[in-house]
Amino acid sequence: MADLQRDNLNQPPSTARAAFDAVWPLLAAIGVGLLFQLVLRPNLNPYTAILMLTIGVNIVLAVSLTMVNGFTGQFSMGHAGFLAVGGYASGIITYYGSQKLFGSGALRAGMLNGMPIDASGLPLLGGGEWLFVIALIIGGLVSAGLGYIVGLPSLRLKGDYLAIVTLGFGEIVRVLIQQSGPVIQSPEQVKDAPLWKLPTAVGGALGFGNIPQYSSLFWVYLVAVITILVAVRLKRSSYGRAFLSIREDEIAAEAMGVNTTKFKIRAFVLAAFFAGVAGGLYGHQLGVSLSPTDAGFQKSFDFIIMVVLGGMGSISGACLAAIVVTLLPEYLRGVAEYRMVIYALALILMMIFRPQGLLGVHELWDAAFWRRKKRGGAR
């Protein structure tokens, strides 16, 4: 009896334990971010540093897409649309916000952005960086809201409707961004312009340049670690089991009392949120000028390739694939025009010969994954 009571799963964990569980991912994320920025960054040349930024952003995108395409088995093809929405929304906030608040669009960053510490001692975070954090969150929320609107009609239905609706969504976003007006350049003009006009002045087809470049290794990997931890915890939670059950058999899941529509929409909205945040990071990256093509399906394909190659539903697989797919073009420079042909062939051959992707549903940290290899594939 005593044993049974001690093992009772309904017993809530102690408050201290719960608080620790809630806080450690954030601390870990900050730790990893600091490590990358303060230890790694000084030893990298600018080229490698930019590549690392891109890898981080792609990890966020691939892992968030895994939540939809991998966990729930739905097929979203408009991830780039959410990326663009988040990027533009947060870009509007930091660009026009810093014009309004600080009188110029210049970078107001602290040490974590690689700014040198002079004798007076700059703070860890500059004033602009708080705006950046707010912008990232708002970008994510706008994206999530749109995700809800897009997901609601298409996720009620079974079948591939989500694929086609999200594909159309990305295209609509692209067309709408193309219709926008030119960027307002000087702080005086920004002051004079009415507030409603600012969100529509994002440069149209020319792209939205001049966004202050707040994305540093610290911020990118902070978000990447948070995204990964959220995905891992989600996968292990009752939510995650509901997601996976929908992927395995929607009818059976429904029979077991899973509200499939609700759970599909939850996964989709969450993925849209992280895609929006990743868009914010991408838009504030050095050397990136947001443009309408960022919302197009050709960009969405990149993330689909990452998720499929990594293994549908494997978080670590998606991370690995994000790294490989980002680095590959750098090594394929010689055969640059065949890059997409190689990807396409890899996709087809993968589906025919190893349809579950590199890792399948397994994670690198699964004990079973390593043991299975030792036993020689028996499982």
Add this chain to the structure above:
Amino acid sequence: MVGCDLLGLRVFLMDLLLQTLKDGLTIGSLYALIALGYTMVYGILKFINFAHSDVVVLGSWLSLVIADKLLVLGQFQAVPWWMGAVVLILAMALCGTIGFTIERLAYKPLRKAPRLNVLITAIGVSLFLQNIGQQRWAFGTGPRRIPTLLDDATLLSIGQVNVKMLDVVGAGTALLLMIALDWLVFHTRIGRAMRAVSHSPANASLMGIPVDRVISFTFVLGSTLAAAGGFLWAMKYETIKQPADASWTLLGLKAFVAAVVGGIGNIRGAMLGGLAIGLLENFGVAYISASMRDVYVFSLLIVVLLVRPGGILGKAVVEKV
């Protein structure tokens, strides 16, 4: 004076209406032609054949190459009237072969795999065709003009609206092909086999229907129609954009939306949906805003999915366990 102005306005509005109707119907018949390929494959294999729009592209570009070659080989004084038909038939035959090859190599190994895998393979095939087509030794990365195969004379004018040769021939060819397909599906042996496989592949195979052969035939049929769509598209717009251009995928998407609007899997629905999409798009462009051209179609898709997910002619399907 006021009356005079009003009359002018009325004539203008009438012309606009007629012009929009004509544009909508000519484009709509093209959409319908392409939508048929999507709907047939979906009806049988239950997946979106993303590579279908790339077969349309192939049809367009192959028409251009064939027309160029034939004109050089024949050394005609003037382009003979049968030229267009020959190019069309050759392009259709080539694309049919390509469709057959795609089905055999990429989709057939996945007959028993989950539908998601087939969908991803289709995306892979689509990317492959686009990027091979872009190579320098294939069609290149720039747009090209197709030689004029048909004198675009005005046949009929109503007010300011001119009904031209190409409009009539284009819509007429599309209509003829659709009638032929309808006859094939509903009045022949192979058509009955196609409908049987679409209903239930397992039962069809028990009844002695060679399922794999029927599926291959469906792909060939869809691809030839796609080639015809590509040819007519090239005739209509003359400038053919490079194979990986976003406008091609958009064309394919709109055709797929047409198939969904009409009721996916339903052949007559796809024809109806194509015309509906063409009309909607052109009326939107003429009466609301031209720059939002691509938005109307997808808005219609979302409305249809919300209100009548089965499409206009589709039946609500109850899934049985």
